[in-house]
Amino acid sequence: MLRAESLRHAFGRIRALDDISFTLAPGDTLTIFGPNGAGKTTLLRVLAGLVRPQGGRVHLDGGRRAVGWIGHAAHLYGHLTVRENVMFWASLYDVPARERPARGDAVLERLDLSGRADQPVRTLSRGLLQRAAIARALVHDPLVLLLDEPFTGLDLAAAAEFRALLHELAAAGRVMVLATHNVEEGAELATHVAFQRAGRFVALAPRGQRGAAEIADAYRRAMTDA
Amino acid sequence: MRDLLRHAWLVLRKDLVLEWRARTAFLSTLVFTVLVLLVFNFGRDPTAVAPLDLAPSVLWVTFTFAAMLALNRAFQLELENQALDGLLLTPMSRSSLYLGKFGANLAFVTVVEAVALPLFAIFFNVPVLPRLGPLAAVTLLATIGFVAVGTLFSAMVIRTRFAELLLPVLLLPFMIPPLVWAVQTTAKLFAGRPLSEMEGWLRLLAAYDIVFVALATLLFPATVSE
Structure with a gap:
């Protein structure tokens, strides 16, 4: 709520x-x-x-952990790969270490980014960058978007x-x-x-x-x- | 407390990975450090002042300039794709973010100093090896202090138009005490004086570190809040 x-x-x-x-x-x-x-x-x-x-x-039920943000800015690091970015943000949102790889793979798959997972973010086009940003925002399964x-x-x-x-x-x-x-x-x-x-x-x-x-x-x- | 340190470690590790992949800040800081040492080496009259008398000041001026460059880049990493907002959105405490940044900056500056020290020894013909242990301890103590303050100011100025100019203006007054103590201690070390003569300076450096790491950790949340 x-x-x-x-x-x-x-x-x-x-x-x-x-x-x-x-x-x-x-x-x-x-x-x-x-x-x-x-x-x-x-x-x-x-x-x-x-x-x-x-x-x-x-x-806000759940506090900051419950929020996912998707905006103009991707909040991603260009020198990390898409997967590394997603894993980094998952760890900051306290997604348990055992669940992180599966959660990351699932969200990348859902956004059709599996083939780009090991590509550095700085090499992505604008559209792919936005998709990676969406993956980053959803990896911790937020209650509020x-x-x-x-x-x-x-x-x-x-x-x-x-x-x-x-x-x-x-x-x-x-x-x-x-x-x-x-x-x-x-x-x-x-x-x-x-x-x-x-x-x-x-x-x-x-x-x-x-x-x-x-x-x-x-x-x-x-x-x-x- | 566990979360505080775990999140800080995640930020620290991420910063070092980014630095390792890009290397631009490290290489430019290193080149700058070598140039400063060269200028001091060729810009002095060796017959007027003995190299050993000049060496402590030159060493610490060089370290100061190198630290300025390093600290300027600390939060610039977070401007890419507005990643700083992303970090502030997470449940990680602002203090964790500070400690992570502080740790990464400390590692960065320490590595630059470790590379610069042998060059300094060659240029100024200072026998560093016999005093390496105490010199490393003094360097680490002084570096902790000004990196702690510098990390705080770096966060304060990063969203301003003249961040590169503002950081030295804010930071240098706070660097004067640890620099004076570090220069005094280094001079005694190079003169071969016993460690007991430096005890007072070392205590002051340690006290400065404790006070400013604690203060900066407490004040940091206010510098990144809107």
């Missing part, structure tokens, strides 16, 4: 988070749409514990595969918060939809039966009316 209570944060005079509250149960996916600078990444960083909010609180424009760099096939993986994870009870400005990508996964502008949720509601087109219309209205 993930709960945010009245989160507030500012960088100088710029409000990045303004009274953000929500609760997500296992299996829920909150997709946050918003323009650049709306505060989406700051919200994810606060939820992850990377930024201490100036107001409000975050409750924080996704900041996670489709960046993925080709169409890899993006579709990744969406299928996210559906599987949601069905398995993982909580997800996805920040994006791409309505098509985000709407499909959402159980809840929020529109963020200037740090505020100008709308937050269950997705219901709304399709991507309806959500896009509502998003445009929310951005122009707010």
Whole structure:
């Protein structure tokens, strides 16, 4: 379970988070749409514990061990191989030593990276780097996934595969918060939809039966009316 | 405590593997060290000041410059793909991260010093071998102190625009006490004085190490928190 209570944060005079509250149960996916600078990444960083909010609180079952982060940056070391990177992060997340090789192999297999496992990360293309970053984020089997424009760099096939993986994870009870400005990508996964502008949720509601087109219309209205 | 040291070891090992694979920082620091020794060797008038009188200062100025270069690279490793954020996302304590970085920096600087010492002995015709044990102990004691402070400052400045410039400005004032004590001790060693005459300096170096390793471990979490 993930709960945010009245989160507030500012960088100088710029409000990045303004009274953000929500609760997500296992299996829920909150997709946050918003323009650049709306505060989406700051919200994810606060939820992850990377930024201490100036107001409000975050409750997260399992603490930092329960969080997986997929964002613009891969958090990988270029001079280590894909497998070495995945093993390093697994060990930092206290995945038992006996389980690490099998867990690593499984996640690399799932992301179609088995053939690249022994390749140094610095030699990977942008798309492969993003897939390796996803493997790194999933190796400790996180209960909560924080996704900041996670489709960046993925080709169409890899993006579709990744969406299928996210559906599987949601069905398995993982909580997800996805920040994006791409309505098509985000709407499909959402159980809840929020529109963020200037740090505020100008709308937050269950997705219901709304399709991507309806959500896009509502998003445009929310951005122009707010 | 077990987790603190285990996570620190993981970070230390990862840094050394990265350094071993890339070798650029080590080789450039080593070349720089040799150049500094060459400049001191050819830039002095051997008839004006006896090499043995000048040798302790030259040795420690050389080690200081080498340590600056080494410490500058400590957190630059973590800027690649924003790996530092990845480390801060894990359940590892910030103190573990500090201790791991400190250990890796200490190993790096010690290896550079170990390579530089024979060159120094050749250039300045100083009989190092008969005093190798005590000299190694003094070098290690002084190096622990300034690497402890340097690792902390390296983390503080890494996200600033002029990190390479800021680090020496912040660090050098803190390096003055251990440098003075190390130079005094080294001068007595080269003069063949008994160890009892150096006991006071050695105690001061040990006290500096204990105080600053403890302080830096406590303060480090604040330097990497937003």
